[in-house]
Amino acid sequence: MKKQLLALAIAAVATGAAFAQANDTIAKAKAAGKVVMGVRESSAPLSYTLGDGRFTGYHVELCQRILKAVVPTAAVEYLPVTSANRIPLVQNGTVDIECGSTTNNATRQKDVSFALTTYVTEVRTAVKATSKIKSIADLKGKTVATTTGTTSVALLRKNKRAEGLTFTEVYGKDHADSFLLLESGRADAFVMDDNILAGLIASSKSPKDYAIVGETLNVEPIAIMIRKDDPNFKKAVDDYIKGAIKAGELNLLYTKWFMQPIPPKNTSVNLPMGKILTGLLKAPNDKPAEEFNK
Amino acid sequence: MALDWKVFCLDTIDKAPVSGCFSSGDQQTYLGWLLAAWGQTVIVALLSLIVALVVGSIIGTVRTLPNSPWLSRFANAWVELFRNIPLLVQIFLWYHVMPVLIPVFADTPKMVLVVMGLGLFTSARIAEQVRAGIQALPRGQRYAGMAMGFTTPQYYRYVLLPMAFRIILPPLTSESMNIFKNSSVAFAVSVTELTFFAQQAGEETSRGIEIYMAVTLLYVISAFAINRIMTFIEKRVRVPGFVASTGAGGH
Secondary structure, eight states: OHHHHHHHHHHHHHHHHHHHHTTOHHHHHHHHTEEEEEEOSEETTTEEEEETTEEESHHHHHHHHHHHHHSTTSEEEEEEOOTTTHHHHHHTTSOSEEOSOOBOOHHHHTTOEEOSOOEEEEEEEEEETTSOOOSGGGGTTSEEEEETTSHHHHHHHHHHHHHTOOOEEEEESSHHHHHHHHHTTSOSEEEEEHHHHHHHHHTSSOGGGEEEEEEEEEEEEEOOEEOSSOHHHHHHHHHHHHHHHHTTHHHHHHHHHHTSOBTTTTBOOOOOOOHHHHHHHHSOOOOOHHHHTO | OOOOGGGGGBBTTTOOBOTTSSOBTTBOBHHHHHHHHHHHHHHHHHHHHHHHHHHHHHHHHHTTOSSOHHHHHHHHHHHHHHHSSOHHHHHHIIIIIHHHHSGGGGGSOHHHHHHHHHHHHHHHHHHHHHHHHHHHSOHHHHHHHHHTTOOHHHHIIIIIHHHHHHHTHHHHHHHHHHHHHHGGGGGGGTOOOHHHHHHHHHHHHSOHHHHHHHHHHHHHHHHHHHHHHHHHHHHHTOOTTSGGGTSSOOO
């Protein structure tokens, strides 16, 4: 009887401790001896797989450095997440830190927290190099491709109404599909995040045949995602990022992943740092996308 | 996670609540968009059903013709071709590959290509049912038709087909319902139907659960409506004392 009571008491204390740790990632990682990193399978060059459960990319490497500094004793476990499950998994504690390609916006800030913005994607237009399209206005009467389930669709709709443009929209079921629409001539332009466009062009049959043109349609700050209401962990992550910016470490990382040849194909995305991210590195913040597009 | 059905009353551009919930003029709400997407689903499904029934009946009948071995072989090849390739792959073949091989298809509206893909895929399945229906009839019916002095088209038209179609109405009902459900592949080639709406609106509003529930309901309503119509037809064309009346087949 006494043994049972003791076991019960221990169990109660343990659950109590677990509850206490629910929103304290650092304590949880120390207690468990591991920390779970959410990663993406195909968000190159931010976060992608090399096969065999190995993950790499700009955000993955940054997170590895952060975790090494913040919770040096914890082993890092990688868990692939998708657009659909990443937020629930961070909320319920399965994933401690998500290092993928998640846009920081106001809706999501209600559910999760974001670290300082470490990448900014600008929505732009890819066209064939021979086409005469140079700006959004040139899209009049043309066919424009984008991918189902992305923010670009809403963006196109918005621009269409605001500028009174008339163009036909076609939708690919994924980015590769949308690019095929451009490649096969079914679409005259492909509107998407510039890093995705640059990546698709770099891995296409003949990268010289395509160009990214026109004004920036939308700006999306991309950030590392963590649980809400964990100020200690957020401060630790943000402090590391601030230090990395000051020391020039972040610039080096950017050059490594965006300007130099990267695995698995050893081709370069070749996308120089945009003005907005350059500015952000001087004054880092974690503002949502809405603040950038006012 | 609490369900928030107000999401359907939001404007699709500025996300502001709209009174009345329906689209009006320039303003489109998610509810309005959902209904428009439902319309697309219904159009794709019904057009494909027409293609499937017409082509399927012809091919199925040809397969049972007694004295035309080459025609039957062609019809057999047709069925094997269209039922051995996955539907999604067929849709992509029509959309991406055919225009390269046959330039005429390059300027064909994408809706037509999807209808062809879905319709012909289903035609192979309906052809198989029509063949089974005709072959299920007692041989005597064919001979009786011949004895009446009917030509081959005549005894098919007046004797075999009317009975065969009655026999196969239950599997035809399934196939018609399948067409509604299979029309969801159209999203992959840019038709803005219900599945497209679910993916896109889910991303825009972060309210995937409510949106998928609404879309599921509309699919169920559409497929069940077809089911009711087919059951009604089945009852009306029933021949007393023959197949469908007993519910157990046999004659």
